[in-house]
Amino acid sequence: MERLLIRRPWDMHVHFRQGEVLDGLVRETARYCAGALVMPNTSPPILTYEDALEYEFRIKNVANRAGYQHFKPLMALKLAQNTSEQTIWRAASSINSIVKAVKLYPRGVTTNTSDGVSAPLEKNLQKVYAAMQEVGMVLSIHCEDPNADVFAAEEQYLPVVGLLTHLFPDLRIVLEHVSTRAAVEFVQQSGPNVAATITAHHMRFNRNHLLKDGLRPHLYCKPILKTENDRQAVHAAAVSGNPTFFLGSDSAPHPKNAKETSCCAAGVFTAPILIPLLAESFEDARMLDRLEGFASIYGPQFYGIVPRQSAALLTLVRETEQIPHPRSSEAAVLPLAGESLRWRIQY
Numbered sequence: 484m485e486r487l488l489i490r491r492p493w494d495m496h497v498h499f500r501q502g503e504v505l506d507g508l509v510r511e512t513a514r515y516c517a518g519a520l521v522m523p524n525t526s527p528p529i530l531t532y533e534d535a536l537e538y539e540f541r542i543k544n545v546a547n548r549a550g551y552q553h554f555k556p557l558m559a560l561k562l563a564q565n566t567s568e569q570t571i572w573r574a575a576s577s578i579n580s581i582v583k584a585v586k587l588y589p590r591g592v593t594t595n596t597s598d599g600v601s602a603p604l605e606k607n608l609q610k611v612y613a614a615m616q617e618v619g620m621v622l623s624i625h626c627e628d629p630n631a632d633v634f635a636a637e638e639q640y641l642p643v644v645g646l647l648t649h650l651f652p653d654l655r656i657v658l659e660h661v662s663t664r665a666a667v668e669f670v671q672q673s674g675p676n677v678a679a680t681i682t683a684h685h686m687r688f689n690r691n692h693l694l695k696d697g698l699r700p701h702l703y704c705k706p707i708l709k710t711e712n713d714r715q716a717v718h719a720a721a722v723s724g725n726p727t728f729f730l731g732s733d734s735a736p737h738p739k740n741a742k743e744t745s746c747c748a749a750g751v752f753t754a755p756i757l758i759p760l761l762a763e764s765f766e767d768a769r770m771l772d773r774l775e776g777f778a779s780i781y782g783p784q785f786y787g788i789v790p791r792q793s794a795a796l797l798t799l800v801r802e803t804e805q806i807p808h809p810r811s812s813e814a815a816v817l818p819l820a821g822e823s824l825r826w827r828i829q830y
């Protein structure tokens with residue numbers, strides 16, 4: 484039996500949400516990850532250091548109770564139009580600050596963003612970016628223009644990011660879930676301070692998978708899947724070994740009945756099969772040896788996380804396993820449910 488050992492992954496873009504679903508989502512990721520960057524567009528949102536502290540406490544509690552004491556959640560604040568630079572100073576001044584990033588959502592671009600940012604270059608926000616640059620906090624960006632055509636939205640927001648990199652050259656920026664060749668090339672042409680997360684589904688699927696042989700609601704997500712040309716660019720960036728491209732799953736479960744309905748919720752649920760799915764994509768490119776860098780090393784490195792000496796390993800075995808169907812209409816459906824994957828994690 485073929486085995487692959489990698490250091491435990493870091494998922495640099497997860498949604499744990501609030502309320503009842505939080506427990507299951509934390510356990511799912513903490514099971515195989517060393518840590519994760521937790522997105523702040525919850526309801527209510529994570530706007531201040533105090534919000535982040537309380538949210539982190541709850542996440543750690545769940546992980547600890549499940550026996551995953553190794554799991555390290557990193558927190559992000561949600562940028563609002565009226566966020567002040569004091570918010571940044573406050574978050575950065577605490578010992579061992581847990582807040583590693585601030586997330587910019589253009590207003591109305593995705594779930595829970597009606598309180599997002601409509602004027603990203605306004606004076607008070609420029610002070611916020613300057614403070615972040617000074618303390619080394621990362622600006623994470625949902626890079627889509629909410630007023631654009633959905634297939635062009637990512638490319639059309641790139642000039643805003645370009646302006647930010649020009650005004651704040653030492654600010655570290657992450658473009659989340661890049662889905663186009665244009666965004667990949669933007670990152671490649673920027674310096675080492677600009678990086679991108681890549682999801683397993685944008686590496687693997689294009690818009691024909693979503694739309695061609697009938698509409699596949701479980702592949703509907705934001706940013707929407709793009710052309711095969713775009714997918715190839717995203718896939719090539721992930722397997723390139725370039726440390727400015729790393730894993731952020733953006734795994735987003737919705738109950739089956741919220742996906743298979745007249746107005747389908749956006750999000751692809753990959754967490755339970757994330758690493759086997761990635762292993763296949765890397766293997767298809769004959770780059771399996773680069774999976775560890777992408778999934779486990781470059782992300783925490785960009786965020787300045789010092790790896791633990793005794794970082795635990797994850798064992799993947801080359802064994803066919805069927806992707807299960809959900810057990811109830813309340814449960815979320817995995818992409819490719821009923822089909823099988825060539826790798827599985829050995830726990």
Ligand SMILES: [Zn+2]
Nearest residue numbers: 496498522733
């Ligand atoms: Zn997301």
